[in-house]
Amino acid sequence: MIPLIRTSWLPEVEKPEESPVMTTSWSPELAKLKKSGNDAFGRDLLGCWRVKKKVSVQRSKDFFPKFQIVSEEFCVRCRSPGMRKDTVTNRWVIFSPARARRPSDFKSKSPANPNPKPSECPFCIGHEHECAPEIFRIPPDPTSDWKIRVIENLYPALSRDHKLLPLLQNPNPNSQDFALTGFGFHDVVIETPLHSVTLSDLSPPEVADVLLAYKERIQQLGRHELIKYVQVFKNHGASAGASMSHSHSQIMALPIVPPTVSARLDSMKEYFDRTGKCSLCEIRSEELLIDESTHFISIVPFAASFPFEIWVIPRDHSSHFHELSNEKAVDLGWLLKLMLLKLSLQLNDPPFNLMIHTSPLQVNASQLSYSHWFLQIVPQLTGVGGFEIGSGCYINPVFPEDAAKVLREVNVPM
Template sequence: MSEIRKHYFLPEYCIIAEGRAKRPSDFAGTAKDSEKNHSESCVFCGGNEEKTPSATAVYKKGEIFADTEEKRIRNWDFRCFPNLYPALSPAPPPPGFHGKGLEAFPGFGFHEVIVESPVHGKKLGDFSDTEISGLMKVYKDRVCHYAARKKVRYVSLFKNSGKAAGASQNHPHSQLLALPVFPQVLERELKAIREEEKCPYCALLEKEKASTRLIHENSKFVAFAPYYSMGPFEVWILPKEHISCLGDFSPELLFPLGEILRAVLRSYEKVLGNLPYNYMFYQLFETPEYHLNLRLLPRISTAAGFELNTGIYINTVSPEKAASYLRGYNNEPAQEEAGKEK
């Protein structure tokens, strides 16, 4: 039985096709390379600081430092430095001529790596309260740092975990790109939001809190499998308070954000194993109408010809069923083989 579902407030659709469904155990996998301990060849590991560009921000015992060419800071908690192979550059060369009517401009921007731990195989699901809260503070600091730069119109903050999710290094890290252009996906959302009397994210938040798609809730945030899900086990995290960007987060909000993100990642691992995944922050500075959200998507399905041709995604696990699996394992030890239906 298939069902075509419409996005909450955008003219976008997905197909829930459970006739093609698999159990979570059919998706589950492991990525043994991420379990390796410190590697002399891993440039992100603690002790290998000279193998990366100088850090622009080093977090150590609650203080922030910066490397110099002569001295690299050791025994850090989090380390941020420019990507060695950046997609954008603060001093790009001028663009070439591509023909009349074809627009191009310099590839200005910033591309930063945020190393989440000096320990090679450490996962966010294993972070302590102090570590996960600290990482959320780093996220806020770095996003605000680049959002304040001239010519920057959007700061993209995301994590690729696993090779299939786009990670070129298996050491735990996130990335940040500061762009001189406004992403079209956010522009479409903002246009739709401004046409509503009430924030549609606030409205869907109230709806999902009472739905079977709810996965986890704490004092400040809600995590749920969205009604419109592009792929199996997609999860959205929304603050209960209407907040448009990380820059508006008080210190009291950072730990609950990390706490609920950690809970979802623990559920993923219990149900799906060590599958690759992405998470992405959607936020806008100086745009009070927008409602920040964090979206997670395991790399289970692949966009093929139909999806590329139509922009409509086929999802073989309904959000309701995905939530039931993730809710059952949330913050609890696995009682049975992951994915076994009861």
């Protein structure tokens, strides 16, 4: 029986004067591949090995040409697609390498942030009067130069001035529609007074100061009885949603627990009920590991929704980010800086989103055993289309093990 093959993969062969006899005999190279469980082109269930050098052809009774395999090169496009489910997010992800280039070929081509001159930037030192009111600064002395400022957002998505009241959109008491007033807090963390310095340019202790500023503000917001969840996030690059080039991040405090947060906790609880262990404490795969520090590990998650997505996870079980100690903040600052530099070097300074996934402020004692905070970095390399929006299932063109290997091998001088 003649195996089915794609003729587009065959080398061009001059038509012989007499048609060759079609037999099932194999040349020695192909016989070896067949015995190993691969098909005529070296493809297995994981992918194929392309021949880098032009192959030689034997016009004989063999139906298949002889392949002279000079060197092996893994062909990502022919790797079989697969599906994985994340035990943390409870989300299914489709991995389809045929939709992309080699993992090492990913480079960002997104436009840069709008970049006003320092003389026109409201976040630069000397322009404090152009910003919304300041909440606190580091160092706190108002007479000295600041390193970090936490201010109110001049264009907040939620307002602290509103009272939290329900608004019925439909007078019918049986209606399913329900709304609240736009109460909440929306702050900006200006990470440095220097206009052209990014978060990855800061030293590990300086990155730690930014992390501790997050911690302090979360603790302040947690004292408000109506606040249930605090989201810390950073948008870097216009394609990631940033409107200012001066390095900054944002903090939003909500009177609700967002559905994705509840779904994440439910998924963590399901794993804990089934195994008696925390899903993030159990991550041990060396293939997914990028790097590690004393108190943290960085991985590409097993079911990463996006190519080169990174999670930074505390080694010790911790449910809330604001439990971070000064010592661990410096340790996290070092690893976070390393991850951002690796992404920048490998992917040409891509736009990215950075999020801190912490637990709701009001959790009971039983939830503390399975809720575990982590930091997520998502480079914006592929768009989100109708399938992702409609199904909630993402398509990732890079297998996590491949992305982790590429990032592990990026040499960063620090």
